Amino acid sequence: MxxxxxxxxxxxxxxxxxxxxxxxxxxxxxxxxxxxxxxxxxxxxxxxxxxxxxxxxxxxxxxxxxxxxxxxxxxxxxxxxxxxxxxxxxxxxxxxxRLDPAPPSAADVRPVRARVLFACTGNSARSPVAEALLRHRTGGHVEVTSGGSHPKPDMHPNAVLVLREQYGIDIGDQRPRHLDTVTVHRFDRLISLCDKVREVRHEFSDHSRLIHWSIPDPAGGGYPVFSQMAAEIDTRIRYLLPVLAKNQEAQP
Missing domain, CATH: 1.10.10.10 (Winged helix-like DNA-binding domain superfamily/Winged helix DNA-binding domain)
Known part of the structure; x- marks a missing residue:
């Protein structure tokens, strides 16, 4: 027994x-x-x-x-x-x-030379925030851009404000881009943050390096909603860093 x-x-x-x-x-x-x-x-x-x-x-x-x-x-x-x-x-x-449960920071991960595209609908909040945070977390070592299937005329003011006040990043002069202007390039990772883009842009479904982060659209909420959105994206990016580093090391 x-x-x-x-x-x-x-x-x-x-x-x-x-x-x-x-x-x-x-x-x-x-x-x-x-x-x-x-x-x-x-x-x-x-x-x-x-x-x-x-x-x-x-x-x-x-x-x-x-x-x-x-x-x-x-x-x-x-x-x-x-x-x-x-x-x-x-x-x-x-x-x-005892393990350290904290997610990795950019200081814990070797700089990588990877190309990442973030995609959403309007390219005015989620995807430009992700673009800015990945560039910030890697010190510019990752080549990153973003685009939208139906880009808005301007960045959402709350997205600009959250990045500036909480992360020290200024995207006030950036303008939304159309996905068609950036998808002509080859990317190591294509990350969709919008369910509509993933489900409507069927060419994304066949992309071998597609990652989907289902992030709710913060546009209908105020500053706290945008702050929560940015925090979730930042957490996901910190966990993405070792994946990018590992994949780049595996390439010949």
Missing amino acids: VPSGPPAPAFVRMAAHPLRWRLLTELSTGDYRVRELVELLGHPQNLVSYHLRLLRGSGLVTSHRSSFDARDSYYHLDLERCADALAAAGVALHPAL
Whole structure:
């Protein structure tokens, strides 16, 4: 008889299942809809949905309705919560296995020469904020630009204000660009931040290096909504940095 003892940490129990581990692995690269995860994993939709519900219940995965087609939902892996859970699991096993759950900063990652395109609809808030933050976090070592499928005449004033006040970045003189003016170039990563762009621009679906970050449009909200949007994008960018560095090192 095996003596009883403390149960394994919740993260270990949740991630130990092979299908849930694969879901975590796929969602670590970007946000997906259920049918896309079904296709990636090759399992029935009811089974995938069941394990997604368990992951949502654990708090590791969140979901929200597509801003373009409300019949669909995007699932997102909370990498910061994962980092905290992994750190707690290490300590539960042995005090010496304490991990630093903080996301990497630009100082922790070797400079990379990568080309990244951020895409959204208006190119007045989400994508220019992402462009500015990635350039800022990498000290200009990453070649980054952004564009919109239906660009607005000007940058949203709250996007300009949040970047200036909270990050010391000024994009006041920048003007929204059309995606068609920038997609003629080759990019190592094409990151869509708008559900509509991803679902309408079908050529994006076939892009082998497409990442989707399902970021709600902040345009209908005030300064706090834009501040929350920028913080979420900044967190995702900090977790993107080691991925870019690893991929560049792997290239011949």
